[in-house]
Amino acid sequence: MLSRSAERIYWLARYIERTENIARLVNVHMNLLMDLPKDVEMGWKQLILINSSDQIFYEKYNVANEKNITRFLLADDTYAGSLFSSLTAARENIRTSRDLLPDEAWEQVNEMYLFAKKNLDTVSNRRHRVIFLNEILKGCQRFTGLLSGYMSHNHPYAFIRLGRNMERADMTSRILDLASLLLSESRSDEVRQYETILWMNVLKALNALLMYRQQKHSHVNGDDVLDFLLKNTNLPRSVMCCLSEISECIIKLPNNGDLPAKVVELQTYVQAIKTEDTTQAQLRGILDDLQNKIGGLHNEITQNWFLIVSED
Amino acid sequence: MKSIWENYKTDVAYDELMFSEYQSRPVSHQLCRYLDTLKKEDIDKRKAAAELAIMEMGISFTVYSDEGNIDRAWPFDIIPRIIAAKEWRIIEKGLKQRLTALNCFISDVYGEQAFIKAGKMPGEIVNSSKNFRKECVGMKPKHNVWANICGTDLVRDKDGIMYVLEDNLRVPSGVSYMLENRVITKRVFPELFQDIDIQPIDDYPTRLHEMLTSIAPHQNGQVTCAVLTPGIYNSAYFEHAYLAQQMGAQLVEGGDLVVKDDDCVYMKTIQGLEKVDVIYRRIDDDFLDPEVFRKDSTLGVKGLMRAWKAGNVALANAPGAGVADDKVVYAYVPEMIRYFLNEEPILPNVPTYLCSNPDDLEYVLDHLAELVVKPANESGGYGMLVGPHATEKEVASFRDIIKKDPRNYIAQPTLSISTAPTLCKSKLEPRHIDLRPFILQGQDTFVTAGGLTRVALKKGSLVVNSSQGGGSKDTWIINMGDK
Structure with a gap:
């Protein structure tokens, strides 16, 4: 290809x-x-x-x-x-x-x-x-x-899945960003009582509300939603799930160099994110960091497969 | 209710389907009987269905003057053009004969030049042709075939005879439209395919792939073919992508290829460099290799000619094949057929005046208003004069242009090229058409069943080129129980 x-x-x-x-x-x-x-x-x-x-x-x-x-x-x-x-x-x-x-x-x-x-x-x-x-x-x-x-599950298909999941992981982190913005404005005023609605909409934005309810059996609350959207391994739009699809694609493709190791590193990082009682500032920090890391992975993919320089 | 045929005029030219407003030719009996069963609204609906299909299939042909609009939909007329299989068999034979002779001629031009030495053609014509590539002298492409893909333009005159108008041996385009037109017609008039015995055309990509494989430098193991496109902004990009997809070949741009020190061509893949055996190039000679031809070309591949000359890659068409795609050389094709094949030409040429010839030049300048004048080396209908349709001022300015560079112009009588019924605002009207069959030559020779019928959609217009706003029709070769 x-x-x-x-x-x-x-x-x-x-x-x-x-x-x-x-x-x-x-x-x-x-x-x-x-x-x-x-x-x-x-x-x-x-x-x-x-x-x-x-x-x-x-x-x-x-x-x-x-x-x-x-x-x-x-x-x-x-x-x-x-x-x-x-x-x-x-x-x-x-x-x-x-x-x-x-x-x-x-x-x-x-x-x-x-x-x-x-x-x-x-x-x-x-x-x-x-x-x-x-x-x-x-x-x-x-x-x-x-x-x-x-x-067919050929190389082009692997690149399609790779692109789709890179974009998804990035988008999920951005939607969580939106949540953090909404929260910051809500903390002090009356919007607080609408917090549940906000989090429900965050889930809806990722088509995840039904899956959340089935999985968590709990009242929709910020910490759980965050945990679910970052770390759940079955939800197609959770960051973890995207990463495992990315990993599968990368392993399937030829000349993948140290990319598999890079993805493992990223998975370990997400796994270790603390989602309980995070303040708005902490959450923003985590998400910025995550977005940078996803951007970094994108650059590595580009370097590895798209920029074949011939020595002429 | 009025008939869609009302006031259909057949006295303009030879009409392919109709004797008169009321009488169809034998080839179109079945089609006309069917059309009579449709109401006007039905026909409009079919036309709308065809237009929708074209939009969704994204069939496009770029017209350079349409600024910012790089995929104008391709105008398609739903009424097919029909030719009887009996007549087609003769045309097919004539096309094979012609391409075979042309390939003998090109081999000879880059070899001993026996044709010229025998006094059949002035050597000056070849020497002054900008499509003669001295770099190709002495080359022997596989099967001695230089022009592997040829699109020959045919027109039918008032006398009912099919004439060869020109041979396109460089990078002829249009075959994808021929194929897509059939797909659309099957969608729009599926009923017709039940009752009429229409020859299929969809084997073209397979035949093209077979031909390309047959010219590969090495016949051991798998042959890697690529279609080399100038890229997305080229007017025929759609076709390049379409053919690559249909053949399962790689669609490459110049930047995807590299020629290494071993004089082999490689493409840059996700697995590293991979060797390419055959390139169906859709780039003009001029842009093929900046090392040899135009230095400023960014479309080509540095070293490609080196690889070709070393016999490590096959190029279709071979560089230099365009020497026979010249309207002056065209005039000598009947003589080539006699000289190289010892046969009489099956398909006639249109009588041609060569402005390089003083007697012809005088005649041409005196009769400009009746003639069609064409530059020898342009394609796409650019830079030509249609005498009877031109203003006095245009004729006068063309006279000066010809005098400055007579070698570069030829003139032909204005043919009354045939018409076919074309749907114009819920009504059928005669419009002028031509036909471009495609001929493949490698180890074997193959001719498409029919070809691309182009139609001049503007009333009275004789210019059918897609680059000048022409449209196209599906072309049917039908068996009428006379196999």
Whole structure:
């Protein structure tokens, strides 16, 4: 498999996963805001804080209101982190990797892209936004399902899983970041009584609420949610679970060098994170550290497989 | 209710399907009977279904002038063009004969030049051709075949005869559209495939792969084939990716390949460097190897010519094959067939005036308003003059252009190229068409059953090139109980 193809396929999977994650995040946040009292100081702004895009946002928009933020996060093709930009990048990557994937995979992504492009203007309206996000979520799921049903478990497939799980691990840590932000603002005022709702929404953002209930049999509380989302070994979007998928893929691929050892190191690190009675500052520290480590692993993957330098 | 055939004009040119508004040709009886059972709304629905399929399949052809829009959907007309198998068998034979002669000619040009020495063609034509590559002199590609993939453009004139308009021997494109058009037609008119005996075309990628394998330098063990594309911004990128996928070959860009000190070509993979045996290159000679041709090329591979000359990699088409893809050389193809094969040409050429020839030049300059003038080396319908459709000013400026560089221009009578019914706003209208069959030559020779029919969608237009806004149709070769 060509290094260049491997890189494109890895990014394809990352961008599709990112598209899905942004869609789910906005969806869940919208639901959360509907549940909170109108006078609570808790708004759309948090969504641009979690991936530190507030600066870019304010260069383009004046007010951080629902209309502007959803437009920015979903439809803005000049912001590289938007849903539409991710989907466009996914489409570019699959367009240039069609030789390795089933036809239907390209058609699926292309269809989703055409749908999004046609409906970009509808996202500022809540009702239309719900429909838009549902279509996107379904489309991403179809894509993932299609590959799992049609593709051999070959090297390209390993790169797809690798990309998907790298993005997932990163996104889970960012969503936990969101929780920490929400908590900090809630500690002192009346939002405290809504803490449970906040944590439930964090779980929902990762499609993990049902699984949490089955597993923990407990009242939804911060420490347990944190533990569950970081360390549970069965939940597909927990950091631990992503790491073990990453590890499987890396072991399957040729010339993996010291990457397997690096993943073990990361797993050990996550295992050792203390999730009880963490303060907001501690939590932020842990998550920053974790995100840096995931970024580091990404760089190693890039170095190892994508940048074959020939000695000519 | 009005018929979709109302006012269908067959007096413009030879019509492929119809004798008149009311009478179909034998080849199209079944199709027309079927179309008569459909209501106008049904036909519109089928057209919409085809358009949706094209969007979703992402079939695209870049048109450079469409700025910022790199995948304009490919215009497709749902009404197929039909040719009887009986006629096709003769055309097929003629195409094989022609490519065989062309390959003999190219081998001869880079070898003894017996054709020129025998006085059959002025040597000047080869020497002044910018597609003659002196680096290729003395090379002997496998099976003595230089042009492995050829797209030959055919047109039918008023007299009903199919003429060869040109031979595309460099990097002919369009075959993926031929294949996709069939896929769409099967979706849109599945009923027709039940009753009509239409020859299948979907074996092309397999045949292409077989041909590529047959020219590999070594026949032991597995042959690694790659399709070399200039990349995503090339107008035919879709086709490159499509063919690679269909053949299970690697789609590579110049940067993915490297030629090492052993003069072998390798691709950069996740397992390290892997040897490549055959490259189906979709890059022009000029950009193939900065070591030999254009130094500023970033699309090619440094050392590729070295590897080819050392016999370590096969290139299809071979570098230098374009010497026969020249509209001046074209005029000599009938003579090549007689000289090299000792046969009479099965398919006629369009009469051609060579502006390099003083008598011809005089005639051309005097009759510009009736002729089609083409540059010898351009493809894609660029830089040509269609006399009868040009303004006086255009004719005058072209006269100066020709006088400056007569070698580079040829002229042909304006053919009244045939038409076929094409769906225009819920109604059928005649539109001019041509046909590009694809011929593969390696150890064996293969011709596609039909080819890509291109259609000039603008009323009255004769320019069918996809790069100039033409569209295409599915092409059926049908058996009519006369096998």
